[in-house]
């Protein structure tokens with residue numbers, strides 16, 4: 001397939017299963033992202049065609065290759081997740097959408113490796129966790145950075161998307177990591193036993209779902225945390241004023257880029273974390289596209 005581009009527009013570099021891990025965002029991809037706001041109709045058309053040209057991280061339909069050992073397949077998928085976010089063609093389950101997600105991370109504060117590294121060091125550097133769970137791991141950035149930063153920590157990344165899990169596994173292998181594993185799991189109801197992790201974490205996850213689904217995840221994270229263990233999040237900013245929350249909810253309605261942002265504006269995530277039972281809920285840092293919050297499960 002050839003994209004309908006004018007000669008003066010940036011031409012795409014073909015992305016393959018081999019070069020996908022090392023090819024930074026290309027000028028074509030940068031230009032494509034800029035179209036999302038300038039010319040949404042053309043963006044939708046081109047992004048669909050572009051994604052179709054990218055390599056597929058596919059596998060058995062029931063996800064048998066990506067679930068934890070002994071887990072029944074297929075795992076139940078919540079309804080909200082079937083609606084595509086970020087205008088990604090086919091949503092997070094499309095085996096070819098991996099490249100688009102991987103390169104779009106250059107655009108957000110806490111998907112950039114240097115920021116993830118800095119904040120994981122600040123939060124956990126004094127006492128690295130024994131077992132760290134990253135839910136909604138996507139293409140695996142937070143889990144991979146954590147595994148590199150803390151070589152003695154056993155890191156597990158989970159996501160609903162089987163293609164992302166396949167990508168993340170291959171990426172971790174190429175980076176020579178042996179202390180990180182990735183599985184397809186629903187963070188609302190995992191197969192892991194109670195108190196399996198002394199640190200649980202998510203990066204940009206709870207703003208992608210209705211309020212009640214986000215609360216289910218927080219309850220599951222509480223169950224999975226050891227007494228005295230820690231929770232951390234790098235997720236969307238919950239603004240302090242109702243006016244700003246309304247503005248963000250309105251943006252979500254108009255653009256469709258973040259269909260659930262209006263829901264997140266109703267969640268009040270720090271309050272929701274405290275309501276789940278975590279204590280010491282602390283906001284450490286905030287920028288327009290995100291914030292760093294940590295909390296602790298009371299010791300038994």
Ligand SMILES: C[S@@+](CC[C@H](N)C(=O)[O-])C[C@H]1O[C@@H](n2cnc3c(N)ncnc32)[C@H](O)[C@@H]1O
Nearest residue numbers: 092136137138159160161186187188203204205
């Ligand atoms: C915006 S992406 C963030 C990915 C990654 N944490 C990062 O920062 O690059 C949100 C991710 O959450 C995942 N997700 C949403 N709901 C989930 C659930 N209930 N269980 C596991 N993963 C979920 C999505 O599939 C998607 O990969």
